Amino acid sequence: MAASSTGAARSRATGASGAPSKDVRGAILAEATRLFREHGVDGFSMRQIADAIGYSATTIYLHFKDKNHLMYAVCESGFAEFGASLAAAAASESDARERLRAIGRAYVDFALTHPLHYDVMFIRPKEWAIGPLTDARVGVGPEDPQRADPESFAELVQAVEAAVSARVFEGTIHQGADAREIAMRFWAAIHGVVALAISMNDQMRGFDHDAVRARGEVAIDAALGASR
Amino acid sequence: MAASSTGAARSRATGASGAPSKDVRGAILAEATRLFREHGVDGFSMRQIADAIGYSATTIYLHFKDKNHLMYAVCESGFAEFGASLAAAAASESDARERLRAIGRAYVDFALTHPLHYDVMFIRPKEWAIGPLTDARVGVGPEDPQRADPESFAELVQAVEAAVSARVFEGTIHQGADAREIAMRFWAAIHGVVALAISMNDQMRGFDHDAVRARGEVAIDAALGASR
DNA sequence: CCATCCTACTTAACAGTGTTAAGCGCGTCA
DNA sequence: TGACGCGCTTAACACTGTTAAGTAGGATGG
The missing domain is CATH 1.10.10 (Arc Repressor Mutant, subunit A)
Structure with a gap:
């Protein structure tokens, strides 16, 4: 037998x-x-x-230490695509303001085309303890085990810094704020749109692809343009 | 035995x-x-x-049909508090703009003081299929089993309608938009701030109570004030 | 007073989950 | 030929939610 x-x-x-x-x-x-x-x-x-x-x-x-590590391996390509997509978007625009817009659009796009990955990465990362933000990457990424910010967020911060230098936020609600803090606000604004869509689309109407994309656009505008 | x-x-x-x-x-x-x-x-x-x-x-x-129903019973008081808190906030301000601000603040406050409830209600409602948005409430709430919007969202829509009437959104990015859509944008903006804080506070710095509360305030301002 | 019935609760079991320990077959190498 | 080790197995542990069947004890009816 x-x-x-x-x-x-x-x-x-x-x-x-x-x-x-x-x-x-x-x-x-x-x-x-x-x-x-x-x-x-x-x-x-x-x-x-x-x-x-x-x-x-x-x-x-x-072949894999445990389920989390397998899960990480499964999502790795998604993570890579996420990073590459945001980097490409950032590189595609030379104007600081437009670069932020492009990053935001790429972010929404990734969430909509890979909702499962987005879920694991940003909506319930605790459950899986995987992804670029956790020590699951230790051994793969940088040796330093202290939790560093993910590369993509660092890139966003850089883009915001450029925008600050270009006086994009002059006269807006973000004037005078730390670049990191502005990046956080930007991230939160877009995350809200897509996370709500992914978490709620079974329970509530109003979360179809086009509506979410449009809402993302508005969120970007709101984050960029609010005057104090 | x-x-x-x-x-x-x-x-x-x-x-x-x-x-x-x-x-x-x-x-x-x-x-x-x-x-x-x-x-x-x-x-x-x-x-x-x-x-x-x-x-x-x-x-x-x-005593309970299954784990979901028990979970619902456990969270019920939280749900009630959420609704009551938002209603109270809405009633506390007569000015349409300030009423929206108050609702947003109450929302952030609830999320920060009851993160576990917020998690179950809005971050991963699919997993639990409970809460005011699902049919777990059928039999408790309205008889109509077709998924209706939650009461609190309806209340937000009402507050937005009042703001539209008061020309609060004149000259902003929301001008001309459906009240329901504006409410959705408002919700998404605040959800982004608190959901990110709850989901990520283990993985990343920058999500302490005060920072989140401040970020919520900014999100509300951004949602209300962005000119086109 | 005794037999029945019903309520509240039990145990046993099913079908699953992630994970670890121990064992077995087989090819390689000394 | 014997030892070793690699690749994979079975068995098992400690859980999970959930259902089916059984039992003790009080209430009720004859």
């Missing part, structure tokens, strides 16, 4: 395709990603993944 | 105090509330509650 089930796992792991497979880690990651995309963060269990790829659940622990 | 454990349950249920107890539902609710307040929404299991009050876990199901 043990032999037969082992054999079954083997044959499925090696795959019908012949030789190249045996990339168990890759298979786990692929199946986990599929489950995450399909059923969200809840339809995601170790045994489900293991069954689907023809291995026992404990095999996963040979 | 069965008799002895039954006896133990009895004696604890009836309580050392003598006669009055046997309010099992009340005991469950009290212990559940204690656990929720202490360990949050995660340190909250049926068996934990049951053990603490000296009953078996299944007894809970004689």
Whole structure:
């Protein structure tokens, strides 16, 4: 019995395709990603993944420390895309004000096209203790284990600093405030729009894609333009 | 054996105090509330509650349909307080603009003083499917099972309508917009501030009470004052 | 007074969860 | 040939929410 089930796992792991497979880690990651995309963060269990790829659940622990680390690996590409997208948006505009707008738009866009990733990253990061903000990245990212701000936020702060220098906030409510604080306000304004949309779209109407995108635009304008 | 454990349950249920107890539902609710307040929404299991009050876990199901309904009962007072607090804030100011400010402040205040409730209500309502927005309230609230907007949001919309009539949004970014849409923007702006604070305060600095309160104030100003 | 019934509560169990410990088969290398 | 070690397994632990079936004890009706 043990032999037969082992054999079954083997044959499925090696795959019908012949030789190249045996990339168990890759298979786990692929199946986990599929489950995450399909059923969200809840339809995601170790045994489900293991069954689907023809291995026992404990095999996963040979490749990932625990569920959080697997989850992190699943989301890593999303995290990378998030960072790259914001960086690209920041680079796309030379005008300081327009650069902030572009960053904000990219942020909304990411949230709408990857709501599951956004959920894990910014809406309930505590539950997963993963993502660029946590020590799950220690070992992957910088060695310093003290929680540093995420790179993307640092980039936002930089963009705000440029805007401050360009006197974008002169005469607005943000005048005189710390760049970091202004960035926080900016972040909060946009997070509010998308987080509400993702958290509430089952419970309430008014959260369709277009409405949210428009609302994001308004939030950016409000954050940039409010005069005191 | 069965008799002895039954006896133990009895004696604890009836309580050392003598006669009055046997309010099992009340005991469950009290212990559940204690656990929720202490360990949050995660340190909250049926068996934990049951053990603490000296009953078996299944007894809970004689008083609550399932965990969600129990959770709802635990949060109900919080929900009521939320509604009452916003209503009081709305009633406290006669000027339309100041009324919106007061509502926003009350909202931030609730989120900061009851972060666990806020979490369950607005940050991850899907997980719990409870709260004023869901059908868990059907049977308690209005009979109509089609998801209606929560009362508090309706009240916000009313306050916005008054502000529209008072030309508060003339010359701002909100000019010409639907009152419901403006209310949504207002909500999103404040939600962003408090949700980020609650979700991220473990991962990042800059989310202390005072900073958040100040940021809420700025968000309200920004939402009210942005000129186009 | 005794038998029934009903209420309140129980235990046992199901189907799942993440995770750890121990064991087994097989290929490699000395 | 024997030892080692890698890759994977089964068994198990300690939980989770939830349901089904059973039991003790008081109230009620004949």
